[in-house]
Amino acid sequence: MNLQAHEPSATQQDVTGTLSRWIVGLRGDDIPAEVRREGLRTFVNWAGCAVGGADHETVDRAIAAITPFSGAATSGVLGRAERFDALHAALLNGITSHVLDYDDTHLKTIIHPAGPVASALVALAEQRTISGQDLLTAMIIGIEVECRIGNCVYPAHYDRGWHITGTAGVFGAAAAVGWILGLDETKMAWALGLAATQASNLREMFGTMTKSFHPGRAAQNGMFSSFLAEAGFDSSTRGIEAPRGFARVLSDKQDYAEITDGLGTRWEAALNSYKPFACGIVIHPTIDGCLQIRKEIGERVNDITAVALKAHPLVLELTGKKTPRTGLEGKFSVYHAAATALLRGDGAPTAFTDEVVADPGIIALRDRVTAVADLGCHEASVDIDVSFTDGTRLSHHVERALGSREVPLTDEQIGTKFRTQAALVIGEKAADRFLQDCWRLEHMTDAAEMARSGVRGA
């Protein structure tokens, strides 16, 4: 008696198998040009964030813990000088690229897709030879896989408390690395099974260093899953859909068609978006609106008596911290973000430092910001009502924030974001050169050229 025999709907589905067949059969040419182009924008945006976060204290502490255990130092970490084995380099790239909360977002699932996938591939590119085209193809495959798996279980899975970037991301890393390794269909299914059994990461960790550990560990664990499968380490071939597989155990909702339908024609990887501001996407309409108000009112920012926000309930749920004490906590405070955008015109990483969070002027304005949740408000919208000492008021509505699918960042804006943050870590000249190398990734016969160009002292 096998429990699976009692659940025909599960046995009829061949989700992991269908996905594995699609991954191993895909060639770079099968990906439409516009999807490849969005993939390149994703890569450039990610690489800038990886360098931008590289000198964060979180990364220093992780490196201190890792160093005694790291193996053959094949792979660098973007924005750093140290070298590590490829698995640990993948972990570190994942931490650096997420630590400023500045990376990309698949808006349907709030997955940050590039972190788990690109972090593994860039580390792998120095361990073995991968062309720039293949690296991009593998990254698009990995992102497609993780976003589809995310769609299958979102929102119930996220609502339960899972940090979906980690739980779905581990599949993306396994798929991307498995494709590079040339796994056959069975071994690819094993790799996804090994990913399924390692899927983890809790939203409880938001606001601590452990949040950025999640995409890093997903990259490392997914990569290791594919290396194990390559070595013949077997696993379930139904890790996603089995009665005790990923989707049922970690979610109360399963929509398997989101994974298997339209593979190769509907591209989730083309729906990626890039943050203009260095914090959770839910505050972006508020920052965008406050920056516009600042532009309009000029010096009168010093005369504000009250700021009233009306926003989607998720804004308060995720970023409702009234009195943040650190830069990291500031990212979880829509009050701090509004005050800093108004007073300093800043939504970049420099807006979320310990110093700015402790600034008396910022605190004074922050304490005058109130917010109410309105289910009728779109996640990318906000209403901002500002009152002044002279009794006048100003109302501002943001229909769709900069960085949303409707108002995407231009290539130039992605480049500016890259240079601004990377220059702080590796200097302007190195940042400019690395940016150019990222844009021309597909023209490199050896993607290690790009990886080496992004480390400190390159």
Place this chain on the structure above:
Amino acid sequence: MNLQAHEPSATQQDVTGTLSRWIVGLRGDDIPAEVRREGLRTFVNWAGCAVGGADHETVDRAIAAITPFSGAATSGVLGRAERFDALHAALLNGITSHVLDYDDTHLKTIIHPAGPVASALVALAEQRTISGQDLLTAMIIGIEVECRIGNCVYPAHYDRGWHITGTAGVFGAAAAVGWILGLDETKMAWALGLAATQASNLREMFGTMTKSFHPGRAAQNGMFSSFLAEAGFDSSTRGIEAPRGFARVLSDKQDYAEITDGLGTRWEAALNSYKPFACGIVIHPTIDGCLQIRKEIGERVNDITAVALKAHPLVLELTGKKTPRTGLEGKFSVYHAAATALLRGDGAPTAFTDEVVADPGIIALRDRVTAVADLGCHEASVDIDVSFTDGTRLSHHVERALGSREVPLTDEQIGTKFRTQAALVIGEKAADRFLQDCWRLEHMTDAAEMARSGVRGA
């Protein structure tokens, strides 16, 4: 607005903090002598299993995947000649000690407690100096922590599909290693938070190599959690009980008193049990009964026409495989286990090889075994009804199987089990010497002496 503010029952609880305080405050002398004695029996049983499983193909394949990435080769793997960094050695010890399904069981939760904890500690003992007494103390702490966390969420957590040895085990490894590292209360809580966010492993993987990956990865991930916390990598201090912490996200049942009540007086670590047979505990009554029947009927085992089992429903749910094709699958077949116990008098690892599973005589008897589930049947009981060619029948009832809490293995039986399996891997002489070294663990000023004694070629 913080969601936690809406859940007073969660904020009132200080589960992770209470547990952390208890761990960091504990000294070896605080553990009663009989608990330490059971801990030593746990350790000896575990070490024999680790050597016994060391030459399994599963381990060879894991090593093939790991070798390119392993760091400073500080630590051996029991029963093997290769050396690895301590994190990878922990992973491998966890795989070897579980791969034969022959290790220990905390019967209240079906956790196999030693694997995640001892695997990490033995690897750590070669990376830094640990006395034998401290190693035993740390192991008991780790087992206490994982079993209490298991009690908190069992059975809903297990029923949902989680492999509780992995999900609870990662906390045990973090606690044990964290105690050795001398983490303070806050860092211990971070280590448990990092463990919480890595808690994973699905029951879907049962019957594949990935099942034994679980205790290994729990050991490795828990150990890494403590190293990260030691380096100041922060995390939630409420990883277990927070609204989006471990217990709520991974289980529909939470009984926090199981974790926090009676710390230091009620010892779950004293309730460990040791398998006399090399497969899941649920088949043990059947094997025990069939061995007794074989002793009673002698040559008449060749005249059996039918074997009818009446057992607890979990027996069929977990081990209902009618036609196993490999040795590993044989462990998930109560039919194969019954046939092999009757025909060969064997329940050791030698009963679960590919050859025995494919043996025509075994298959012929296996196909004459039937089983029905009976909720009234205790998990440690079974009714066996045997029919013979001459029309006679024999009924046998097992009230409590060998290896249960009521009929525990003696020290001598633990030693015999150790020698029998270890001799197959490292030879009789080395197995005898290593067994003696394990029993005298508490008298070693440097536990590395024990670790080195158990590797191949020692």
